Amino acid sequence: MRRASVRLRAALGATLVVALALIAAGFFVVSALRGGLADTARLNAENSARGTAAQLAGVPEGGIPDVDGLDGDDPVQVVDADGKVLGASDPLKGRGPVADFARADKPGSHSDGGSSDADGGVEGDSDGDEVDTDSEDETRTFPVDDDGEVTYDKDDITGSQEFSLAAVQGRTRAGTPVTVYAGVSLGAQQEAVSTVTRSMLFGLPVLLVVVGGVTWLVTRRALRPVEGIRREMSAITASTDLTRRVPEPDARDEVARLARTTNETLAALEGSIERQRRFVADASHELRSPIASLRTQLEVAAAHPELLDVDGAVEDTVRLQALAADLLLLARLDAGERPAEGRVSLAALVREQVGQRPRDPHPLRVAALDEGEVRGSAAQLGRVLGNLLDNGQRHAAARVTVEVRREGGDLALAVSDDGEGVPEAERERIFERFVRLDSARSRDEGGAGLGLAIAADVAERHGGTLGVDSAPGGGARFVLRLPAADD
Numbered sequence: 139m140r141r142a143s144v145r146l147r148a149a150l151g152a153t154l155v156v157a158l159a160l161i162a163a164g165f166f167v168v169s170a171l172r173g174g175l176a177d178t179a180r181l182n183a184e185n186s187a188r189g190t191a192a193q194l195a196g197v198p199e200g201g202i203p204d205v206d207g208l209d210g211d212d213p214v215q216v217v218d219a220d221g222k223v224l225g226a227s228d229p230l231k232g233r234g235p236v237a238d239f240a241r242a243d244k245p246g247s248h249s250d251g252g253s254s255d256a257d258g259g260v261e262g263d264s265d266g267d268e269v270d271t272d273s274e275d276e277t278r279t280f281p282v283d284d285d286g287e288v289t290y291d292k293d294d295i296t297g298s299q300e301f302s303l304a305a306v307q308g309r310t311r312a313g314t315p316v317t318v319y320a321g322v323s324l325g326a327q328q329e330a331v332s333t334v335t336r337s338m339l340f341g342l343p344v345l346l347v348v349v350g351g352v353t354w355l356v357t358r359r360a361l362r363p364v365e366g367i368r369r370e371m372s373a374i375t376a377s378t379d380l381t382r383r384v385p386e387p388d389a390r391d392e393v394a395r396l397a398r399t400t401n402e403t404l405a406a407l408e409g410s411i412e413r414q415r416r417f418v419a420d421a422s423h424e425l426r427s428p429i430a431s432l433r434t435q436l437e438v439a440a441a442h443p444e445l446l447d448v449d450g451a452v453e454d455t456v457r458l459q460a461l462a463a464d465l466l467l468l469a470r471l472d473a474g475e476r477p478a479e480g481r482v483s484l485a486a487l488v489r490e491q492v493g494q495r496p497r498d499p500h501p502l503r504v505a506a507l508d509e510g511e512v513r514g515s516a517a518q519l520g521r522v523l524g525n526l527l528d529n530g531q532r533h534a535a536a537r538v539t540v541e542v543r544r545e546g547g548d549l550a551l552a553v554s555d556d557g558e559g560v561p562e563a564e565r566e567r568i569f570e571r572f573v574r575l576d577s578a579r580s581r582d583e584g585g586a587g588l589g590l591a592i593a594a595d596v597a598e599r600h601g602g603t604l605g606v607d608s609a610p611g612g613g614a615r616f617v618l619r620l621p622a623a624d625d
Contacts, residue, residue, distance in 0.1 A: 144357065144361060145354055145357045145358050145361060146354075148353055148354075148357040149350045149351075149354040149357065150350070152349055152350065152353040153346050153349055153353070156345070156346060156349045157342070157346055160338075160342055160345065160346075161342075164335075164338045164342070167334065167338075168331055168334060168335055168338075171330060171331055171334060172327065172331050175324075175326070175327035175331070176302065176327055178327075179302040179322045179323070179324050179326075179327055180275050180302045180304065180322075182302075182322045183275065183301075183302045183303060183304035183320050183321055183322040184273045184275065184304040184306065184320075186207065186212065186214065186304070186320035186322065187214070187273065187305065187306040187318045187320035188273070188306050188318075189206075189207055190205060190206075190207035190208065190214055190216070190308075190318045190320060191306045191307070191308030191316075191318040192308070193205045193206060193207065194216065194308045194309065194310050194311075194316060194318070195308065195309060195310070195311060196311055197310065197311060198310070198311050198312065202216055202224045202225035202310070203224075203225040207227075207320075208225050208226060208227045209227065209228070210227055210228075211227070211228065211229060211288070212227060212229075212320065212321060212322060213227060213230050213236065213280060213301060213303075213320070213321040214226065214227040214230070214319065214320045214321070215227070215230050215233075215236050215318070215320075216316050216318050216319075217235045217316060217318075217319065218242065218314060218315070218316050218317075219241060219242045219244040219314075219315055219316075220244070221234075221235050221238065221241070223235060224310075224316060229280075229287065229288035229289060229290070230288070233290065235319075236278065236303065236319055236321075237276065237278065237305065237319055239274055239276060239305060240273075240274040240305035240306075240307065240317055241317055242307045242315035242317045243315060244315070273304050273305065273306045274304070274305045275302055275303060275304040276303050276305075277300050277301070277302060277303070277324070278300070278301055278303045278321065279298050279299065279300050279301070280298065280299060280301055280321070281295045281298050282295070282296065282297055282298060282299040282323075283295065283296055284296050286299055286323060286325050288301075288321075299323055299324070299325050300323075300324040300325075300328070301321035301322060301323050301324060302321065302322050302324055303319055303320070303321040304319070304320055304321075304322075305317055305318070305319050306318050306320075360393070363385065363387045363393045363394075363397065364393055364396070366384070366385050367384045367385070367393075367396065367397055367400060370382065370383075370384040371384060371400070374404070380404060380407055380408035381408065382404075383401045383404060383405075384397050384400050384401060384404070385397065386398055386401065413571075416571075416572075417468075417571055417572070420571065420572035420587075421461075421465055421572075424461055424572065425458070425461060428454040428455075428457045428458045428461070429454075429458065431450070431454045432451055432455065432458070435447055435450055435454070436451070439451075461588070464588040464589075464592060465588075467521070467592055468571070468588065468591070468592060468595070471592075471595045471596070471599060475599075476599070477514045477515035477599050477600055478515040478516075478517075478518075479513065479514075480513065480515065480516060481511045481512070481513060481623050482511060482512055482513075482514055482516045482519055483509070483511050484510065484511075484519075484549050484551050484620075485508065485509055487516065487519060487520055487523055488504065488507060488540055488542060488551070489504075489507070490520070491520065491523050491524060491527060492504060492540070495527065498527075498531050498538070499531055500530075500531055500534045500535075500536060500537050500538055500555075501536075501537045501538070502527070502538050502539075502540065503537055503538070503540075504539075504540055505541035506541050506542070506543055507542045508542050508543050508544045508549070510542070510544055510549045510622050510623075511549075511622065511623045512549055512600070512602075512620040512621065513600075513621075513623045514599075514600040514620070515600075518596045518599075518600075519596070519600070519620075521592065521593075521596065522593040522596050522597065522604075522618060523551065523553075523618075525589035525590065525592060525593045526553040526589075526593060526616050527540065527553060528589060529553075529555075529589055529590060529616070530553050530554070530555040530616075531555075533555050533557035533558065533613070533614065534555035534556055534613070535556045535557050535613075536556055537555075537556055538553065538554070538555050539552075539553070539554045539555075539609075540552070540554075544622070545619070547621060547622055548602075548619045548620060548621055548622060549619070549620055549621075549622050550617055550618070550619045551617070551618040551619075551620075552615055552616065552617045552618075553615070553616045554609040554610075554613060554614070554615040554616075555609065555613045555614055556609065556611055556613040557612075557613045558613070559608055559609070559612060559613050559614045560606050560614045565605075565606050565607075568590055568606065569590050569591055569593075569594040569604070570591060571587065571588055571591040572587040572588065572591075573587050573591075590604075590616075593616075593618070597618055597619075597620070600620055601620070601621055602618060602619050602620035602621065603619050604616065604617070604618050604619075605617055605619075
Protein backbone atom coordinates (compact mmCIF):
# COMPACT_ATOMS: atom_id res chain seq x y z
CA MET A 139 0.00 0.00 0.00
CA ARG A 140 1.39 3.37 -1.03
CA ARG A 141 1.99 5.70 1.87
CA ALA A 142 0.44 9.16 1.89
CA SER A 143 2.60 12.19 1.20
CA VAL A 144 4.23 14.20 3.96
CA ARG A 145 1.83 17.08 3.30
CA LEU A 146 -1.21 14.83 3.70
CA ARG A 147 0.14 13.15 6.82
CA ALA A 148 0.99 16.53 8.39
CA ALA A 149 -2.47 17.91 7.58
CA LEU A 150 -4.24 14.83 8.92
CA GLY A 151 -2.07 14.79 12.03
CA ALA A 152 -2.67 18.47 12.80
CA THR A 153 -6.40 18.07 12.15
CA LEU A 154 -6.60 15.06 14.46
CA VAL A 155 -4.72 16.83 17.26
CA VAL A 156 -6.89 19.94 16.97
CA ALA A 157 -10.05 17.81 16.82
CA LEU A 158 -9.13 15.95 20.01
CA ALA A 159 -8.22 19.21 21.74
CA LEU A 160 -11.47 20.88 20.68
CA ILE A 161 -13.59 17.91 21.69
CA ALA A 162 -11.96 17.81 25.12
CA ALA A 163 -12.36 21.58 25.47
CA GLY A 164 -16.00 21.32 24.29
CA PHE A 165 -16.83 18.72 26.92
CA PHE A 166 -15.21 20.90 29.57
CA VAL A 167 -17.04 24.05 28.44
CA VAL A 168 -20.44 22.34 28.23
CA SER A 169 -19.95 20.66 31.60
CA ALA A 170 -18.86 23.94 33.22
CA LEU A 171 -21.75 25.83 31.58
CA ARG A 172 -24.31 23.24 32.65
CA GLY A 173 -22.98 23.21 36.21
CA GLY A 174 -22.83 27.00 36.43
CA LEU A 175 -26.38 27.49 35.14
CA ALA A 176 -27.68 24.74 37.40
CA ASP A 177 -26.05 26.41 40.40
CA THR A 178 -27.59 29.75 39.38
CA ALA A 179 -31.06 28.20 39.09
CA ARG A 180 -30.61 26.47 42.44
CA LEU A 181 -29.54 29.75 44.08
CA ASN A 182 -32.50 31.61 42.60
CA ALA A 183 -34.90 28.94 43.83
CA GLU A 184 -33.36 29.06 47.31
CA ASN A 185 -33.56 32.87 47.40
CA SER A 186 -37.19 32.73 46.35
CA ALA A 187 -37.98 30.15 49.03
CA ARG A 188 -36.11 32.09 51.72
CA GLY A 189 -37.83 35.34 50.73
CA THR A 190 -41.24 33.73 51.06
CA ALA A 191 -40.30 32.03 54.35
CA ALA A 192 -39.10 35.34 55.77
CA GLN A 193 -42.49 36.93 55.13
CA LEU A 194 -44.40 34.12 56.89
CA ALA A 195 -43.16 35.23 60.31
CA GLY A 196 -45.34 38.36 60.12
CA VAL A 197 -48.43 36.84 58.53
CA PRO A 198 -51.20 34.91 60.34
CA GLU A 199 -52.07 31.50 58.96
CA GLY A 200 -55.17 32.77 57.26
CA GLY A 201 -53.19 35.40 55.36
CA ILE A 202 -50.56 33.09 53.92
CA PRO A 203 -52.17 33.00 50.44
CA ASP A 204 -51.66 36.76 50.19
CA VAL A 205 -47.89 36.64 50.90
CA ASP A 206 -45.64 38.22 48.29
CA GLY A 207 -43.97 35.44 46.37
CA LEU A 208 -47.14 33.44 45.95
CA ASP A 209 -48.49 35.81 43.34
CA GLY A 210 -46.06 34.95 40.54
CA ASP A 211 -45.95 32.34 37.80
CA ASP A 212 -43.09 30.33 39.32
CA PRO A 213 -44.08 27.27 41.33
CA VAL A 214 -44.06 28.22 45.06
CA GLN A 215 -45.86 26.31 47.79
CA VAL A 216 -46.13 26.51 51.60
CA VAL A 217 -46.72 23.16 53.32
CA ASP A 218 -47.09 22.46 57.04
CA ALA A 219 -45.76 19.49 58.94
CA ASP A 220 -48.88 17.41 58.18
CA GLY A 221 -48.52 17.95 54.42
CA LYS A 222 -51.36 20.45 54.25
CA VAL A 223 -50.86 23.15 51.60
CA LEU A 224 -51.27 26.51 53.33
CA GLY A 225 -50.57 28.63 50.26
CA ALA A 226 -49.36 28.32 46.68
CA SER A 227 -48.65 30.39 43.60
CA ASP A 228 -51.14 30.39 40.74
CA PRO A 229 -49.65 27.40 38.85
CA LEU A 230 -49.97 25.17 41.97
CA LYS A 231 -53.27 26.35 43.44
CA GLY A 232 -55.57 23.48 44.21
CA ARG A 233 -52.70 20.97 44.00
CA GLY A 234 -51.34 18.79 46.73
CA PRO A 235 -47.79 19.04 48.04
CA VAL A 236 -45.30 19.12 45.18
CA ALA A 237 -42.64 17.41 47.32
CA ASP A 238 -42.16 15.79 50.68
CA PHE A 239 -38.41 16.28 51.30
CA ALA A 240 -37.14 18.61 54.05
CA ARG A 241 -40.62 18.53 55.63
CA ALA A 242 -40.93 20.59 58.84
CA ASP A 243 -41.29 18.64 62.10
CA LYS A 244 -44.50 18.75 64.03
CA PRO A 245 -44.57 21.10 67.05
CA GLY A 246 -43.31 19.51 70.26
CA SER A 247 -41.40 16.72 68.49
CA HIS A 248 -38.12 17.88 70.11
CA SER A 249 -37.58 17.95 73.85
CA ASP A 250 -34.43 20.03 73.93
CA GLY A 251 -34.38 23.77 73.56
CA GLY A 252 -33.04 25.53 70.52
CA SER A 253 -31.18 28.70 69.99
CA SER A 254 -30.27 30.94 67.12
CA ASP A 255 -26.92 29.49 65.96
CA ALA A 256 -25.52 29.97 62.54
CA ASP A 257 -23.19 26.98 62.93
CA GLY A 258 -25.95 24.67 64.09
CA GLY A 259 -28.29 25.73 61.32
CA VAL A 260 -31.37 25.76 63.66
CA GLU A 261 -33.64 28.32 65.23
CA GLY A 262 -35.43 27.87 68.54
CA ASP A 263 -38.66 29.36 69.94
CA SER A 264 -39.87 29.75 73.44
CA ASP A 265 -41.41 26.28 73.43
CA GLY A 266 -38.11 24.64 72.59
CA ASP A 267 -39.08 23.56 69.04
CA GLU A 268 -36.31 23.79 66.45
CA VAL A 269 -36.57 24.90 62.85
CA ASP A 270 -33.99 23.79 60.26
CA THR A 271 -32.77 26.90 58.48
CA ASP A 272 -30.67 24.99 55.88
CA SER A 273 -32.01 24.60 52.37
CA GLU A 274 -32.32 21.42 50.33
CA ASP A 275 -32.99 21.06 46.65
CA GLU A 276 -34.04 18.49 44.11
CA THR A 277 -34.84 18.48 40.42
CA ARG A 278 -38.52 17.99 39.66
CA THR A 279 -40.45 17.90 36.40
CA PHE A 280 -43.59 19.98 35.90
CA PRO A 281 -46.02 20.14 32.97
CA VAL A 282 -45.65 23.42 31.06
CA ASP A 283 -47.42 25.34 28.30
CA ASP A 284 -46.02 26.98 25.20
CA ASP A 285 -44.49 29.79 27.27
CA GLY A 286 -42.70 27.35 29.56
CA GLU A 287 -44.93 28.22 32.53
CA VAL A 288 -46.19 25.52 34.88
CA THR A 289 -49.78 24.46 34.20
CA TYR A 290 -52.02 21.54 35.00
CA ASP A 291 -54.73 22.49 32.54
CA LYS A 292 -54.82 19.58 30.10
CA ASP A 293 -55.77 21.92 27.29
CA ASP A 294 -52.69 24.09 27.84
CA ILE A 295 -50.07 21.41 28.52
CA THR A 296 -47.62 21.17 25.62
CA GLY A 297 -44.73 19.42 27.33
CA SER A 298 -42.73 19.12 30.50
CA GLN A 299 -39.83 21.02 31.96
CA GLU A 300 -37.30 20.33 34.69
CA PHE A 301 -37.22 22.74 37.64
CA SER A 302 -34.70 23.18 40.42
CA LEU A 303 -36.92 22.88 43.51
CA ALA A 304 -35.53 24.30 46.76
CA ALA A 305 -37.02 23.68 50.23
CA VAL A 306 -36.60 26.07 53.18
CA GLN A 307 -38.24 25.70 56.58
CA GLY A 308 -39.89 28.61 58.37
CA ARG A 309 -42.60 29.54 60.91
CA THR A 310 -45.81 31.44 60.74
CA ARG A 311 -46.54 34.26 63.14
CA ALA A 312 -48.41 31.70 65.25
CA GLY A 313 -45.27 29.58 65.44
CA THR A 314 -46.45 26.82 63.10
CA PRO A 315 -43.46 25.18 61.36
CA VAL A 316 -43.85 25.10 57.59
CA THR A 317 -41.79 24.23 54.54
CA VAL A 318 -41.58 26.57 51.59
CA TYR A 319 -40.97 24.96 48.20
CA ALA A 320 -39.87 27.25 45.35
CA GLY A 321 -38.92 26.18 41.86
CA VAL A 322 -36.96 27.85 39.07
CA SER A 323 -37.07 26.49 35.52
CA LEU A 324 -33.96 24.81 34.10
CA GLY A 325 -35.18 25.49 30.57
CA ALA A 326 -32.84 28.44 30.08
CA GLN A 327 -29.92 26.29 31.21
CA GLN A 328 -30.86 23.47 28.87
CA GLU A 329 -31.42 25.86 25.99
CA ALA A 330 -28.05 27.55 26.56
CA VAL A 331 -26.28 24.20 26.72
CA SER A 332 -28.07 23.04 23.58
CA THR A 333 -27.17 26.26 21.76
CA VAL A 334 -23.49 25.96 22.72
CA THR A 335 -23.45 22.28 21.78
CA ARG A 336 -25.03 22.95 18.38
CA SER A 337 -22.58 25.79 17.75
CA MET A 338 -19.68 23.49 18.51
CA LEU A 339 -21.06 20.70 16.35
CA PHE A 340 -21.46 23.07 13.40
CA GLY A 341 -18.27 25.02 14.01
CA LEU A 342 -15.96 22.07 14.69
CA PRO A 343 -15.98 20.66 11.12
CA VAL A 344 -15.47 24.13 9.66
CA LEU A 345 -12.55 24.79 12.01
CA LEU A 346 -11.02 21.40 11.24
CA VAL A 347 -11.29 22.06 7.51
CA VAL A 348 -9.53 25.41 8.02
CA VAL A 349 -6.80 23.82 10.16
CA GLY A 350 -6.27 21.01 7.65
CA GLY A 351 -6.18 23.42 4.72
CA VAL A 352 -3.79 25.84 6.39
CA THR A 353 -1.52 22.97 7.47
CA TRP A 354 -1.56 21.59 3.92
CA LEU A 355 -0.62 24.96 2.42
CA VAL A 356 2.07 25.71 5.01
CA THR A 357 3.57 22.23 4.67
CA ARG A 358 3.45 22.48 0.90
CA ARG A 359 5.27 25.78 0.98
CA ALA A 360 7.82 24.48 3.47
CA LEU A 361 8.48 21.33 1.41
CA ARG A 362 8.71 23.11 -1.94
CA PRO A 363 12.53 23.43 -1.67
CA VAL A 364 12.69 19.72 -0.81
CA GLU A 365 10.85 18.91 -4.02
CA GLY A 366 13.35 21.09 -5.88
CA ILE A 367 16.20 19.16 -4.28
CA ARG A 368 14.56 15.86 -5.22
CA ARG A 369 14.07 16.88 -8.85
CA GLU A 370 17.66 18.06 -9.17
CA MET A 371 19.01 14.90 -7.55
CA SER A 372 16.89 12.83 -9.94
CA ALA A 373 18.31 14.81 -12.87
CA ILE A 374 21.86 14.35 -11.58
CA THR A 375 21.28 10.61 -11.22
CA ALA A 376 19.91 10.40 -14.76
CA SER A 377 22.71 12.47 -16.29
CA THR A 378 25.56 11.24 -14.03
CA ASP A 379 26.79 14.84 -14.08
CA LEU A 380 28.28 15.33 -10.63
CA THR A 381 29.22 18.94 -11.35
CA ARG A 382 25.57 19.99 -10.89
CA ARG A 383 24.31 21.15 -7.49
CA VAL A 384 20.88 21.30 -5.86
CA PRO A 385 19.32 24.73 -5.18
CA GLU A 386 20.00 26.14 -1.72
CA PRO A 387 17.18 28.20 -0.11
CA ASP A 388 18.05 31.58 1.38
CA ALA A 389 16.52 30.61 4.74
CA ARG A 390 18.55 29.18 7.61
CA ASP A 391 16.23 26.30 8.37
CA GLU A 392 16.54 22.51 8.20
CA VAL A 393 15.78 22.42 4.48
CA ALA A 394 18.59 24.87 3.74
CA ARG A 395 20.98 22.79 5.84
CA LEU A 396 19.82 19.69 3.97
CA ALA A 397 20.55 21.39 0.63
CA ARG A 398 24.01 22.48 1.79
CA THR A 399 24.80 19.01 3.10
CA THR A 400 23.58 17.48 -0.17
CA ASN A 401 25.83 19.79 -2.16
CA GLU A 402 28.76 18.96 0.12
CA THR A 403 28.04 15.27 -0.45
CA LEU A 404 27.90 15.82 -4.20
CA ALA A 405 31.19 17.73 -4.06
CA ALA A 406 32.81 14.93 -2.05
CA LEU A 407 31.42 12.34 -4.45
CA GLU A 408 32.65 14.33 -7.42
CA GLY A 409 36.08 14.57 -5.85
CA SER A 410 36.09 10.86 -5.08
CA ILE A 411 35.10 9.95 -8.63
CA GLU A 412 37.73 12.32 -9.99
CA ARG A 413 40.39 10.79 -7.75
CA GLN A 414 39.30 7.34 -8.84
CA ARG A 415 39.55 8.31 -12.51
CA ARG A 416 42.94 9.89 -11.94
CA PHE A 417 44.03 6.83 -9.99
CA VAL A 418 43.01 4.49 -12.78
CA ALA A 419 44.73 6.69 -15.36
CA ASP A 420 47.92 6.95 -13.31
CA ALA A 421 47.89 3.22 -12.54
CA SER A 422 47.49 2.42 -16.23
CA HIS A 423 50.33 4.80 -17.05
CA GLU A 424 52.59 3.28 -14.40
CA LEU A 425 51.81 -0.27 -15.48
CA ARG A 426 52.30 0.49 -19.17
CA SER A 427 56.03 1.23 -18.91
CA PRO A 428 57.23 -2.01 -17.23
CA ILE A 429 54.79 -4.07 -19.28
CA ALA A 430 55.99 -2.48 -22.53
CA SER A 431 59.61 -2.97 -21.49
CA LEU A 432 58.99 -6.57 -20.52
CA ARG A 433 57.13 -7.26 -23.77
CA THR A 434 59.95 -5.74 -25.82
CA GLN A 435 62.53 -7.89 -24.05
CA LEU A 436 60.45 -11.02 -24.58
CA GLU A 437 59.91 -10.24 -28.26
CA VAL A 438 63.66 -9.67 -28.72
CA ALA A 439 64.38 -12.87 -26.84
CA ALA A 440 61.97 -14.77 -29.05
CA ALA A 441 63.73 -13.55 -32.18
CA HIS A 442 67.28 -13.47 -30.78
CA PRO A 443 67.62 -15.60 -27.64
CA GLU A 444 71.22 -14.57 -27.25
CA LEU A 445 70.09 -10.92 -26.70
CA LEU A 446 67.71 -11.69 -23.78
CA ASP A 447 68.32 -9.28 -20.86
CA VAL A 448 67.38 -11.56 -18.00
CA ASP A 449 68.26 -9.04 -15.28
CA GLY A 450 66.16 -6.34 -16.92
CA ALA A 451 63.22 -8.71 -17.35
CA VAL A 452 63.42 -9.74 -13.71
CA GLU A 453 63.65 -6.10 -12.62
CA ASP A 454 60.57 -5.16 -14.65
CA THR A 455 58.71 -8.18 -13.28
CA VAL A 456 59.62 -7.20 -9.72
CA ARG A 457 58.40 -3.64 -10.40
CA LEU A 458 55.14 -5.01 -11.74
CA GLN A 459 54.73 -7.27 -8.73
CA ALA A 460 55.40 -4.41 -6.28
CA LEU A 461 53.07 -2.06 -8.10
CA ALA A 462 50.31 -4.68 -8.20
CA ALA A 463 50.75 -5.28 -4.46
CA ASP A 464 50.54 -1.51 -3.80
CA LEU A 465 47.40 -1.16 -5.90
CA LEU A 466 45.79 -4.12 -4.16
CA LEU A 467 46.55 -2.67 -0.72
CA LEU A 468 45.14 0.72 -1.73
CA ALA A 469 41.99 -0.97 -3.03
CA ARG A 470 41.53 -2.75 0.29
CA LEU A 471 42.08 0.49 2.21
CA ASP A 472 39.59 2.35 0.01
CA ALA A 473 37.07 -0.43 0.63
CA GLY A 474 37.26 0.36 4.35
CA GLU A 475 39.24 -2.69 5.45
CA ARG A 476 39.91 -2.44 9.16
CA PRO A 477 43.41 -3.32 10.44
CA ALA A 478 43.83 -6.48 12.41
CA GLU A 479 43.44 -6.09 16.17
CA GLY A 480 46.77 -6.79 17.80
CA ARG A 481 49.51 -5.20 19.87
CA VAL A 482 52.63 -4.14 17.99
CA SER A 483 55.93 -2.97 19.48
CA LEU A 484 57.32 -0.20 17.27
CA ALA A 485 60.81 -0.66 18.70
CA ALA A 486 60.77 -4.37 17.82
CA LEU A 487 59.39 -3.50 14.39
CA VAL A 488 62.33 -1.13 13.79
CA ARG A 489 64.90 -3.69 14.90
CA GLU A 490 63.30 -6.30 12.59
CA GLN A 491 63.27 -3.96 9.58
CA VAL A 492 66.86 -2.82 10.14
CA GLY A 493 68.02 -6.44 10.32
CA GLN A 494 66.38 -7.17 6.96
CA ARG A 495 68.08 -4.24 5.10
CA PRO A 496 71.84 -4.92 5.07
CA ARG A 497 72.30 -3.84 1.45
CA ASP A 498 70.81 -0.33 1.67
CA PRO A 499 72.95 2.24 -0.17
CA HIS A 500 73.22 4.51 2.86
CA PRO A 501 73.98 3.59 6.47
CA LEU A 502 70.88 3.23 8.64
CA ARG A 503 71.44 4.71 12.10
CA VAL A 504 69.10 3.75 14.94
CA ALA A 505 68.68 6.44 17.57
CA ALA A 506 66.56 6.13 20.71
CA LEU A 507 64.01 3.29 20.77
CA ASP A 508 61.49 3.88 23.55
CA GLU A 509 59.53 0.79 24.42
CA GLY A 510 55.79 0.78 23.93
CA GLU A 511 53.04 -0.88 21.98
CA VAL A 512 50.27 0.29 19.68
CA ARG A 513 47.14 -1.47 18.47
CA GLY A 514 46.89 -2.55 14.86
CA SER A 515 48.31 -4.74 12.13
CA ALA A 516 52.00 -5.60 12.37
CA ALA A 517 52.12 -6.29 8.61
CA GLN A 518 50.60 -2.92 7.64
CA LEU A 519 52.71 -0.95 10.13
CA GLY A 520 55.78 -2.80 8.87
CA ARG A 521 54.79 -1.75 5.37
CA VAL A 522 54.63 1.88 6.52
CA LEU A 523 58.09 1.70 8.10
CA GLY A 524 59.50 0.00 5.00
CA ASN A 525 58.05 2.68 2.72
CA LEU A 526 59.50 5.46 4.91
CA LEU A 527 62.91 3.80 4.92
CA ASP A 528 62.80 3.31 1.14
CA ASN A 529 61.90 6.97 0.71
CA GLY A 530 64.72 8.02 3.03
CA GLN A 531 67.27 5.87 1.20
CA ARG A 532 66.11 7.29 -2.13
CA HIS A 533 66.64 10.92 -1.10
CA ALA A 534 69.45 10.71 1.51
CA ALA A 535 72.90 12.08 0.81
CA ALA A 536 74.86 10.03 3.35
CA ARG A 537 72.66 8.47 6.05
CA VAL A 538 69.15 7.66 7.28
CA THR A 539 68.13 7.83 10.93
CA VAL A 540 65.19 6.08 12.60
CA GLU A 541 63.96 6.46 16.16
CA VAL A 542 60.92 5.74 18.38
CA ARG A 543 59.98 8.11 21.18
CA ARG A 544 57.06 8.30 23.58
CA GLU A 545 55.22 11.64 23.43
CA GLY A 546 52.53 11.77 26.08
CA GLY A 547 49.93 9.15 25.22
CA ASP A 548 51.40 8.58 21.74
CA LEU A 549 54.35 6.76 20.25
CA ALA A 550 56.21 8.65 17.51
CA LEU A 551 58.24 6.79 14.90
CA ALA A 552 60.53 9.20 12.97
CA VAL A 553 62.58 8.51 9.84
CA SER A 554 65.04 11.28 8.86
CA ASP A 555 67.43 11.72 5.93
CA ASP A 556 70.11 14.29 5.14
CA GLY A 557 68.94 15.02 1.61
CA GLU A 558 67.46 18.17 0.15
CA GLY A 559 64.24 17.93 2.19
CA VAL A 560 60.68 18.63 1.11
CA PRO A 561 59.63 22.19 0.24
CA GLU A 562 57.03 23.47 2.66
CA ALA A 563 54.55 24.09 -0.16
CA GLU A 564 54.78 20.43 -1.22
CA ARG A 565 54.44 18.80 2.20
CA GLU A 566 50.74 18.04 1.81
CA ARG A 567 50.88 17.03 -1.84
CA ILE A 568 53.54 14.35 -1.46
CA PHE A 569 50.98 12.12 0.35
CA GLU A 570 48.75 12.05 -2.71
CA ARG A 571 48.85 9.00 -4.97
CA PHE A 572 51.27 8.88 -7.89
CA VAL A 573 52.85 12.18 -6.86
CA ARG A 574 56.62 12.56 -7.33
CA LEU A 575 58.50 15.80 -6.86
CA ASP A 576 60.68 17.07 -9.67
CA SER A 577 63.79 15.72 -8.03
CA ALA A 578 62.33 12.22 -8.04
CA ARG A 579 60.73 12.09 -11.49
CA SER A 580 62.94 9.33 -12.82
CA ARG A 581 61.22 5.96 -12.62
CA ASP A 582 64.58 4.27 -12.65
CA GLU A 583 65.50 5.89 -9.35
CA GLY A 584 62.10 6.64 -7.82
CA GLY A 585 59.04 4.57 -7.15
CA ALA A 586 55.58 4.91 -8.59
CA GLY A 587 54.57 7.55 -6.06
CA LEU A 588 52.40 5.23 -3.96
CA GLY A 589 54.61 4.55 -0.94
CA LEU A 590 53.83 7.70 1.04
CA ALA A 591 50.15 7.59 0.03
CA ILE A 592 49.89 4.04 1.37
CA ALA A 593 51.73 5.03 4.56
CA ALA A 594 49.38 7.96 5.15
CA ASP A 595 46.26 5.81 4.57
CA VAL A 596 47.49 3.08 6.92
CA ALA A 597 48.32 5.65 9.60
CA GLU A 598 44.80 7.10 9.33
CA ARG A 599 43.21 3.62 9.55
CA HIS A 600 45.20 3.05 12.78
CA GLY A 601 43.93 6.28 14.32
CA GLY A 602 47.22 8.10 13.86
CA THR A 603 48.85 10.67 11.60
CA LEU A 604 51.79 10.88 9.24
CA GLY A 605 53.49 14.21 8.68
CA VAL A 606 56.75 15.65 7.37
CA ASP A 607 58.95 18.50 8.52
CA SER A 608 62.62 19.42 8.37
CA ALA A 609 65.24 17.21 9.97
CA PRO A 610 67.58 18.85 12.55
CA GLY A 611 70.61 18.44 10.26
CA GLY A 612 68.77 19.26 7.06
CA GLY A 613 66.73 16.96 4.90
CA ALA A 614 63.26 15.53 5.52
CA ARG A 615 61.89 14.04 8.72
CA PHE A 616 58.73 11.87 8.46
CA VAL A 617 56.93 11.26 11.76
CA LEU A 618 54.30 8.56 12.31
CA ARG A 619 52.27 9.18 15.50
CA LEU A 620 50.03 6.44 16.87
CA PRO A 621 48.10 6.23 20.16
CA ALA A 622 49.83 3.97 22.64
CA ALA A 623 47.97 0.81 23.62
CA ASP A 624 46.43 0.88 27.09
CA ASP A 625 47.78 -1.66 29.55
